[in-house]
Amino acid sequence: MELGTIFNSKLLLFGEYGLMYDAMALSVPFPKFSGFLDFESDHSHLESNAQIRKFYKHLKSADSNKELHFSFDLPRLENDLERGLFFNSSIPQQYGLGSSGALVAALFGKYAFPSNLGNNLSPEILKANFAVLESFFHGKSSGLDPLISYLNKPILIDSQKQIVSVDFDLQKAGLAVALIDTKTTGATGPLVKHFIDLFNLPEFEEAFGKQFIPANNGCIESLLNGDKQQLFLHLEQLVRFQRYHFHRMIPVNFHRLISFAHCEKVYIKLLGSGGGGYLLAFAESDAVLNQWSAKRGIELLRIV
Numbered sequence: 001m002e003l004g005t006i007f008n009s010k011l012l013l014f015g016e017y018g019l020m021y022d023a024m025a026l027s028v029p030f031p032k033f034s035g036f037l038d039f040e041s042d043h044s045h046l047e048s049n050a051q052i053r054k055f056y057k058h059l060k061s062a063d064s065n066k067e068l069h070f071s072f073d074l075p076r077l078e079n080d081l082e083r084g085l086f087f088n089s090s091i092p093q094q095y096g097l098g099s100s101g102a103l104v105a106a107l108f109g110k111y112a113f114p115s116n117l118g119n120n121l122s123p124e125i126l127k128a129n130f131a132v133l134e135s136f137f138h139g140k141s142s143g144l145d146p147l148i149s150y151l152n153k154p155i156l157i158d159s160q161k162q163i164v165s166v167d168f169d170l171q172k173a174g175l176a177v178a179l180i181d182t183k184t185t186g187a188t189g190p191l192v193k194h195f196i197d198l199f200n201l202p203e204f205e206e207a208f209g210k211q212f213i214p215a216n217n218g219c220i221e222s223l224l225n226g227d228k229q230q231l232f233l234h235l236e237q238l239v240r241f242q243r244y245h246f247h248r249m250i251p252v253n254f255h256r257l258i259s260f261a262h263c264e265k266v267y268i269k270l271l272g273s274g275g276g277g278y279l280l281a282f283a284e285s286d287a288v289l290n291q292w293s294a295k296r297g298i299e300l301l302r303i304v
Contacts, residue, residue, distance in 0.1 A: 005106070007035055007102040007106045008033070011027065012145075012272055018216050020196075023212065026154070026168075028147070028155075032093040034091065035088060038086060048088075053081050059111070069128075070114050070159050087103050092185075094188070095272075096186070096273065100138065100145070102146070104133045104149075105146040108150065109148065127142070139189040140196075144157070153165050159217065175282060176302075178280075178284055178300060178304075180281055180299075182277060185277060186251075188275075190275075211241050218230065228284060230285065261292065261296075
């Protein structure tokens with residue numbers, strides 16, 4: 001891919017955390033925010049250049065390279081870093097929109113040798129390799145965020161863990177969907193570790209299997225089937241689970257808001273790992289969502 005190729009952010013509508021275990025996931029590109037590789041001429045993007053340089057050093061020395069199915073043109077990447085390479089991005093960092101995923105996709109598109117894969121450049125192979133690459137930023141990654149940015153199409157991970165490109169347009173789903181800015185950031189790595197640690201508690205593991213997965217999968221199936229009634233029944237269950245079990249992932253000043261929003265038929269869930277960034281709000285109509293936001297003084301970034 002050429003320098004300047006645009007990589008969009010993403011919206012993981014459903015599947016946060018559950019994607020790491022046995023839950024389904026549905027993610028779509030979000031072109032409101034995007035990024036591309038560029039060269040600086042005024043040394044105004046030193047932080048981005050330094051971040052990519054750390055990634056380069058990781059690729060050069062890490063044992064994780066043994067897990068990759070391809071190689072990188074590291075001399076070319078190093079040369080471009082010296083010339084001021086940076087990621088020219090409007091994607092907010094630590095906001096749940098896949099900023100590191102878009103960066104990984106851009107670097108892969110520009111510097112990887114996927115020809116090493118022959119005809120096996122399948123979504124499954126890409127996702128597995130992207131998971132290895134993005135783990136540098138988060139400690140553990142599913143690889144889905146870079147995959148969405150790279151393919152730039154809606155992706156479903158079904159109950160059999162198959163990666164399926166779906167013909168789905170959120171704009172035509174007949175819903176009101178918006179982002180709520182928590183005005184804070186959330187670091188993915190510590191929250192992912194916290195989630196993994198929760199599985200040391202038998203009661204959480206049981207609740208995850210019996211409550212989270214059916215609610216999460218039900219939301220996806222209902223959304224794709226256009227069944228709004230079932231969607232909101234599953235959404236209510238999913239939000240209830242997150243309020244109780246993902247307490248740490250929800251910014252403190254939003255606990256009460258989320259708890260009472262469902263009384264006004266607005267369902268607010270995590271977007272990505274949480275801890276800050278954006279929350280995702282669903283309602284059956286614009287009127288319901290607008291009335292609620294006006295009453296609560298909540299500014300919305302509308303998706304649909």
